[in-house]
Amino acid sequence: MTDTLTPVLTANWADERAWTLSAYAATGGYEALDIALGMAPEDVQTAVKDSGLRGRGGAGFPTGVKWGFLPPADPENPKPRYLVVNADESEPGTCKDIPLMMASPHTLVEGVIISSYAIRAERAFIYVRGEVLHVIRRLQAAVREAYEAGHLGTNIHGSGYDLELVVHAGAGAYICGEETALLDSLEGRRGQPRLRPPFPAVAGLYASPTVINNAESIASVPAIVKNGASWFAGMGTEKSAGVGIFSLSGHVKKPGQYEAPLGITLRKLIELAGGVREGHELKFWTPGGSSTPLFTQEHLDVPLDFEGVAAAGSMLGTRALQIFDDSVCVVRAVLRWTEFYKHESCGKCTPCREGTWWLVQVLERLEKGDGKPEDLDLLLDQCDNILGRSFCALGDGATSPITSSIKYFRDEYLAHLEQGGCPFDPAASTAWAESK
Amino acid sequence: MSLAPETFDELREIAARYPQARSGLLPMLHLVQSVEGRVTPEGIQACADVLGLTPAEVSGVATFYTMYKRHPVGKHHVGVCTNTLCAVMGGDEIFACLREKLEVGNDETTADGSITLEHIECNAACDYAPVVMVNWEFFDNQTPESALQLVEDLREGREVVASRGARITSWREAERVLAGFEDGLVDEGPASGEASQAGLRLAKDNDWKAPEA
Ligand SMILES: Cc1cc2nc3c(=O)[nH]c(=O)nc-3n(C[C@H](O)[C@H](O)[C@H](O)COP(=O)(O)O)c2cc1C
Ligand code: SF4
Ligand code: FES
Numbered sequence: 001m002t003d004t005l006t007p008v009l010t011a012n013w014a015d016e017r018a019w020t021l022s023a024y025a026a027t028g029g030y031e032a033l034d035i036a037l038g039m040a041p042e043d044v045q046t047a048v049k050d051s052g053l054r055g056r057g058g059a060g061f062p063t064g065v066k067w068g069f070l071p072p073a074d075p076e077n078p079k080p081r082y083l084v085v086n087a088d089e090s091e092p093g094t095c096k097d098i099p100l101m102m103a104s105p106h107t108l109v110e111g112v113i114i115s116s117y118a119i120r121a122e123r124a125f126i127y128v129r130g131e132v133l134h135v136i137r138r139l140q141a142a143v144r145e146a147y148e149a150g151h152l153g154t155n156i157h158g159s160g161y162d163l164e165l166v167v168h169a170g171a172g173a174y175i176c177g178e179e180t181a182l183l184d185s186l187e188g189r190r191g192q193p194r195l196r197p198p199f200p201a202v203a204g205l206y207a208s209p210t211v212i213n214n215a216e217s218i219a220s221v222p223a224i225v226k227n228g229a230s231w232f233a234g235m236g237t238e239k240s241a242g243v244g245i246f247s248l249s250g251h252v253k254k255p256g257q258y259e260a261p262l263g264i265t266l267r268k269l270i271e272l273a274g275g276v277r278e279g280h281e282l283k284f285w286t287p288g289g290s291s292t293p294l295f296t297q298e299h300l301d302v303p304l305d306f307e308g309v310a311a312a313g314s315m316l317g318t319r320a321l322q323i324f325d326d327s328v329c330v331v332r333a334v335l336r337w338t339e340f341y342k343h344e345s346c347g348k349c350t351p352c353r354e355g356t357w358w359l360v361q362v363l364e365r366l367e368k369g370d371g372k373p374e375d376l377d378l379l380l381d382q383c384d385n386i387l388g389r390s391f392c393a394l395g396d397g398a399t400s401p402i403t404s405s406i407k408y409f410r411d412e413y414l415a416h417l418e419q420g421g422c423p424f425d426p427a428a429s430t431a432w433a434e435s436k
Numbered sequence: 437m438s439l440a441p442e443t444f445d446e447l448r449e450i451a452a453r454y455p456q457a458r459s460g461l462l463p464m465l466h467l468v469q470s471v472e473g474r475v476t477p478e479g480i481q482a483c484a485d486v487l488g489l490t491p492a493e494v495s496g497v498a499t500f501y502t503m504y505k506r507h508p509v510g511k512h513h514v515g516v517c518t519n520t521l522c523a524v525m526g527g528d529e530i531f532a533c534l535r536e537k538l539e540v541g542n543d544e545t546t547a548d549g550s551i552t553l554e555h556i557e558c559n560a561a562c563d564y565a566p567v568v569m570v571n572w573e574f575f576d577n578q579t580p581e582s583a584l585q586l587v588e589d590l591r592e593g594r595e596v597v598a599s600r601g602a603r604i605t606s607w608r609e610a611e612r613v614l615a616g617f618e619d620g621l622v623d624e625g626p627a628s629g630e631a632s633q634a635g636l637r638l639a640k641d642n643d644w645k646a647p648e649a
Contacts, residue, residue, distance in 0.1 A: 004639075004642075004644055005635050005638055005639040005642075005644045006639070006644065006645065006646035006647075007635065007636050007639050007644075007645070007646065008646050010632075010633075010635060010636050011636065013627055013628040013632055013633055013636055014627065014628065014633045014636055014637070015627060016627075017623070017627065018627035018628075019622070019627055020623075080455070089560045090557065090558065090560065091558070092519050092520060092521065092557070092558040092562075093521060093558065093562055094558075094560060094562075095560045095561055095562045095563055097560070098560040098561065099628055099629075099632040102600065102627070102628060102632075103627040103628040103632065104627075123455065129560070130462075130466070130503050130572070130614050131503065131515075131556070131559055131569065131572045132559070132560065132572060132574075133571065133572040133573050133601065133610050133613060133614070134573055134574070134598065134600065134601035134602060134622075134625060136613060136614060137602070137613060137618065137619070137621060137622040138622055140613075140616070140618050140622070141618065141622040144618070166453050166454065167616070168459075168462070168463065169462065169463060169466065169614040169615075169616070170462065170501075170503075171462050171465065171466065171501035171502075171503040171504055171614075172501050172502035172503035172504075173500065173501050173502065174557065185462065186459055187456065187458060187459055188458035188459050188460065188461030188462065188487070188497065189458075189461075189497060190496060190497055190500040191500065191501075206455065206456055226649070227649035228649055231647065231649045234647065235646065235647070243646060246635075247562065247563060248563065248634075249521055249562035249563045249565060250521055250524070250525065250562070250565070254631075254634050255562075255563040255564075255565075255631050255634070256563045256630070256631035256632060256633070256634025256635060257563065257631065257632050257633075257634060257635055257636075258634060258635030258638075259635055259636075259639075260635070272635070272638055273634065290520065320562070322520070322521045322562060324521075324524065328524050332523075332524070333520045333524065336518070336519065336520040336523055337519075337520050340519055340520075340557055340558075343557070344557070346500075426524075426528065426529075427529070429524045429525070430524075430525055430526035430529060430566075431525045431526050431565065431566060431577065431579070432526060432579055
């Protein structure tokens with residue numbers, strides 16, 4: 001039986017100078033690396049596969065299986081292999097990788113070394129979004145300390161294994177979280193998605209075999225190696241194994257990071273977070289960031305694992321639980337997200353580039369009360385032309401808030417038209433608003 | 437004016453971190469901004485020279501990313517998150533207050549050159565909403581009053597310390613760190629803020645743990 005909250009990745013976040021090598025080592029840091037280096041790389045891969053770890057960056061692809069897609073080494077034509085960590089964390093609502101790397105960058109660095117060893121990569125990169133200065137400082141220092149301690153560089157721990165690791169700061173573009181856009185960006189180009197296949201495992205960075213994983217996925221690897229695959233698999237649910245960081249934000253009393261087994265419910269999490277803001281009720285929430293269809297009160301008991309959330313019509317995504325109470329206008333919220341997608345559309349494909357522009361036009365007039373009831377069907381029609389027709393998942397994601405909000409809150413859209421404007425007072429939803 | 441030889445050396449140093457030099461372009465452009473205060477034509481030319489690209493190719497990359505600025509940035513860059521969650525929690529009001537106080541529009545710099553104000557997208561700190569960033573350092577749980585005080589302190593040159601981060605230097609010095617050059621401030625600030633520890637504290641109080649291996 002697993003307890004309600006299970007700090008693993010978050011366990012040392014309150015430690016004194018947790019970001020330093022000495023603090024990390026004092027709690028058993030880099031012991032997993034020795035264990036891994038004592039194993040064959042294939043066996044480390046098998047352990048990760050058997051643990052049931054699924055990608056923490058949104059799509060939930062089994063990590064060990066992904067590693068297995070790398071083509072076998074070809075002695076005739078040896079190509080270097082790369083590990084790239086996706087630390088771009090820009091999906092609205094997602095705020096777990098950044099505090100992880102600020103508090104305990106060595107957890108990620110140790111994960112990088114073990115994972116690189118497992119896939120036989122000799123170079124690795126951490127692609128971190130540029131807008132987080134202190135996190136970048138902490139990563140840079142952790143990598144420097146790891147080199148000085150011999151955890152990185154040549155002949156790591158006398159094993160004969162060599163690894164170089166570079167921390168690479170992005171420059172402000174949500175699309176660079178999409179894995180193939182990230183690779184283009186890391187090659188010094190505009191961050192636009194690539195056609196797949198070939199998948200990165202076959203032709204990724206510099207057209208070489210590449211594994212790209214989310215920061216939390218890679219940071220989970222040391223604990224799995226240290227405690228064993230079955231320890232990890234024993235938590236969570238059958239198909240969604242292990243623990244994950246759930247990020248609660250918005251109208252709850254104690255927003256923050258709650259690390260729990262997958263399958264916990266929002267009802268439980270809100271209870272742990274002290275409840276919804278005094279005098280208000282939950283109205284809508286995102287289970288996995290703004291690109292995942294909205295949920296409402298009726299979804300409080302949906303198990304927050306990949307299967308449970310999908311069965312209820314949304315996606316677990318990054319467990320970015322943004323909580324909005326009854327003071328919030330859903331049309332305002334959706335318009336703002338849609339403006340974000342329009343701004344972040346990379347422009348490569350027409351449905352997303354043009355479509356997100358049109359979505360904003362229609363939503364703007366609806367929000368102002370200038371629209372017509374038919375605009376709702378127009379919006380749904382536009383979404384239909386974007387979803388499944390876009391080159392990458394950014395376009396698909398842009399439609400999620402719109403279609404789901406019309407499904408659950410059609411009347412609220414219509415109320416804007418009846419009243420000739422927004423019926424809500426924006427001051428009532430602020431953090432400093434007096435409770436009713 | 438062409439860039440100083442030392443800057444060329446550092447640009448080459450960045451490019452040399454990568455198996456293929458062009459991978460250095462993003463951090464190189466961060467370095468250009470730290471030296472020049474923006475992405476200048478000279479900076480673009482320098483990157484192009486070091487990487488063997490055309491200025492048009494470098495320019496095409498620079499214009500894609502929102503952190504690269506073509507107009508001069510103030511001593512400090514103040515970003516107010518107005519993505520949905522922060523907006524609703526008060527980010528819109530904070531942004532409106534700062535605009536009025538500083539008498540600038542979005543992505544504009546005050547007449548005295550002290551502050552460039554911009555509304556920004558979700559900065560991965562939603563549990564601290566509403567969030568303001570100064571030179572990409574976190575200022576958590578802001579109010580209109582605290583944000584007004586913050587910009588006043590910055591303009592007056594008083595010492596300002598991030599909620600989760602270091603004492604504020606300048607936008608240019610921050611850009612140098614993004615280019616990959618450490619500034620020695622890593623040990624300032626806490627490991628994490630209160631919200632980051634919310635679940636951890638609860639688990640400790642209740643003695644909840646992951647099972648033993
Ligand atoms: C628009 C867009 C943005 C994304 N942003 C991120 C991100 O910031 N971090 C991340 O890990 N994955 C992000 N992803 C998912 C990645 O493409 C990829 O699935 C993930 O990095 C794989 O790692 P994982 O298997 O460990 O989850 C994004 C996807 C899309 C379509
Ligand atoms: S869906 Fe949008 S972000 Fe993705 S390739 Fe098309 S234009 Fe670019
Ligand atoms: S919405 Fe402002 S930090 Fe996420």
